[in-house]
Amino acid sequence: MSRSPQQNEFVFFTRNLLKWYHAHGRDLPWRRTADPYAIWISEIMLQQTQVATVLPYYARFLSRFPTLRDLAAAPLDKVLKSWEGLGYYARARHLHRAANEMVARFEGNFPSRFEEILSLPGIGRSTAGAIATIALGQRHPILDGNVKRVLCRYFCVEEDPKKKETEKQLWQFSEKLLPRKEPDHYTQAIMDLGATICTPAEPRCPLCPVRNQCKAFEKGVQGRLPMKALGKRVPERDYVAGVLFRGKRVLIRRRPAKGLLGGLWEFPGGQVDLDGKGRSVEKKITEALRKEIPWRVDQWSPWGKVKHTFTHFKMTLHVYSGRSGERQGQNTDEQKWVDVEALSDYAFSSAHQKILLKLKEPTDGQRRLFS
DNA sequence: TACTCGTGGAT
DNA sequence: TATCCAAGAGT
Incomplete structure (x- = not known):
């Protein structure tokens, strides 16, 4: 059985990324638990928010609301107080509502089917994929800011990733790269790569485990990918x-x-x-x-x-x-x-x-x- | 599709 | 100091 050149390109990426992750992956508190509830909390907090900012909030939130039922039973005011300063407060409101839905719909258990996870407020396709893969050992692609940036560079996508067609293409790349083995580690690996090596400004290509096959690196254009829309001035x-x-x-x-x-x-x-x-x-x-x-x-x-x-x-x-x-x-x-x-x-x-x-x-x- | 929705870290 | 922009989702 032989692989196409593109399949080789995918296998190279996955294997080298996983190897790198096992040596250089970050040790983060939500990686020390298998509790889907805790991992869900971390995923919501991490939306549009840096790891360093989330750390103290994550610890405090879980000590105040150790279980899904604790969160569901708490008054919204207390949840918002725990979210104070973190921003995007709809996340906290959705979290509280989702917890109550899970009590009502799933007997207080975190659902195990992807479609059920996706149906909860505040959980979109990427977050549902992350939770199902990382917390439940399933295999669903994600497409967050890190993955978009890594893929745009690795495959040298010179189109605006916000365009519908481009985004569809990126989802396909994400899906095809996702390995059968260790999809959970792989998913965390590609986010770590984006956060620590394949950074928005001045990526550290010499340290990158997949630079040998990175099309943007080959052309020397990694610094200006992914394409960004011109910034509008705010009123x-x-x-x-x-x-x-x-x-x-x-x-x-x-x-x-x-x-x-x-x-x-x-x-x-x-x-x-x-x-x-x-x-x-x-x-x-x-x-x-x-x-x-x-x-x-x-x-x-x-x-x-x-x-x-x-x-x-x-x-x-x-x-x-x-x-x-x-x-x-x-x-x-x-x-x-x-x-x-x-x-x-x-x-x-x-x-x-x-x-x-x-x-x-x-x-x-x-x-x-x-x- | 394009806009709304926060805050702080990084540079 | 100013700008970018981060583990996106909802409308």
Whole structure:
């Protein structure tokens, strides 16, 4: 039985990659468990997030929610608090929802069929493939950022990987390369290669176990693959946040359950349009705050600015402080008066964390507000 | 298809 | 300091 040249190319890749992995693969906590639940958590956390960032979150999350049933039984607020600062909070909401679905649909067990895994919220084709392969010993391809980059270089794909046709081709490569033996180790190996050797900038080709067959390396074009779309400039938007005191408590609100930072808590406010001419910036901001907080507040006054960059826009957060009259604005599910010391029980976005930090400085924050 | 959705590490 | 972009999914 003889192999075609392309088959040889695939076998070379797989064999050398696996050999390299057994010598140089990373030792990561989610590789020290066989629990599909824990591996699922790691895969979700690792979506669009670097390993170094995930490590402390992974340990904390599993100590708070050791099993699937623990996660399903927990209030969403507690899950979001564990996710605080990690970003892409829909991942946490989906995780919580998926855990409850698994209790309802699979008696609290992690499903074993690929289609069932794929049907859970927050799990797409690539993540389902990773879980089925790594946690359950099955054989399903993945196509994450690492694999895309490695394949675009190894096969010298000079098309935009976002194009439908190109992506389809990359899935086919991923499928064909996936070996019958050790598909789990292979899958982790190709991600390790992408993360440590075949890096976006300045790949370390001299250390690469498959460079001899890498078409991009052969042509010397590995540095400009995969093709990337030209970066669009992100819009800048102004937001306002009001830190409203009533006695020694401050007012916080829960954001809507979906969308940007969905389910997190924040100091009341929102987007303001400061571009138009006419009234002063301070006037526009206090007007926006009056709309958010309709009852009497004596003297909204500027307290500071917070700059924050999201993926798709830059935010300037104008922070104002004020004092509320007594018995105005009641506690509800979506709105609470909270002791400054108790604010850390609630999940805030990174931008509002910057406000919180300043609030806790006795020198600047409170003393000024209470004086 | 193209846009939304966070944050911090790397360079 | 600015830019890229990371174990993508949902709409």
